[in-house]
Amino acid sequence: MTTQNPILKRIKKNEILEMENRFRANFINSISGFKSVGLIGTISKDNKTNLAIFSQVFHLGANPALMGFIIRPNTSARHTLENIEDTHFFTFNHIQEEFYKQAHQTSARYPREVSEFEATELTPYFENDFIAPYLKESHFRIGLKLEEKHNLTINNTIFLIASVQEVILNEEIIEKDGYIDIEKAGTITSSGLDSYHTTNKIERLPYAKP
């Protein structure tokens, strides 16, 4: 796929500012690279389940085990945010190719009374001592607890820090040194706002020394 020596163009800030809004959203969402994408499962105070796709997700630290999430509160994500603030617990479920269309569909602006699980024909699953719903279809599920919420005033987004409570996965894909082969779990990645991709492992490399 790669052209060996493509002619590169320099697109400067003023050109980005002048882009039509939707064009810029697609453009800028593409530049950060392939994304960690998954479905966040939550439950409201009155026991309504919610499922929403998120791709502003990242590893924050291993000890303590923490993940970070960016949420735009004025989007279909607002119910997810409210539920996390109310109940403090949520799940992050990797997406596999078998249900990526349903996963994407959770980004639609459903009214509060509609559970995206039902609307997209995905299945909530509860562990006996964890309040938030997992996604049964996912082969890789993480249970999380809200630790910190930061308002990012620069663009009115919310940065959540969550601690890892549990990981539910196929033990056979854990390698001897702790690395988990998420490609074997069927985990997919995304780019831009709407493109989904499977992966092909090139190689694991040894710890780098000078």
Place this chain on the structure above:
Amino acid sequence: MTTQNPILKRIKKNEILEMENRFRANFINSISGFKSVGLIGTISKDNKTNLAIFSQVFHLGANPALMGFIIRPNTSARHTLENIEDTHFFTFNHIQEEFYKQAHQTSARYPREVSEFEATELTPYFENDFIAPYLKESHFRIGLKLEEKHNLTINNTIFLIASVQEVILNEEIIEKDGYIDIEKAGTITSSGLDSYHTTNKIERLPYAKP
């Protein structure tokens, strides 16, 4: 690769806490999913170039165009952080399969006087009015300016917010609606601390409506 119905195991917080440090680092670094990985190029006040691989990178917003970066200051990343704080400008260069081994090698703890560009035989490239070095080998390069620095006391990491100053890419991979086909640019993704993957596009999906 995917097993249709694998038996899943629940690994709880206390088991994660009891993991050996390096095992836990590999394990927790794997769970967030495939990562946006790239090489950050910086220059010091005394004109020494630096290149370092980062995978705690994410889209923060499109309008204004912002990216987020998490940096652990006690690692090989510390020179990158110092340079960004001193000069305010840096570059983020996507990694292609042609140089992923060299990209990984930049994570070694080189002394300050060694430029990772030289040590890994990668080529710095300067645009005429941008202070930080780009990576010539990369077909997808972003110029950034530091906007905010937040200390995350929960795990002593640094969260940088940067604004997009320019994007240098092959214009032919920009689609009509602004989406950029980074797979065509040869951009790769990573998982865990040391695994590199190419991608295969499944599909772009239309904007989801209820």
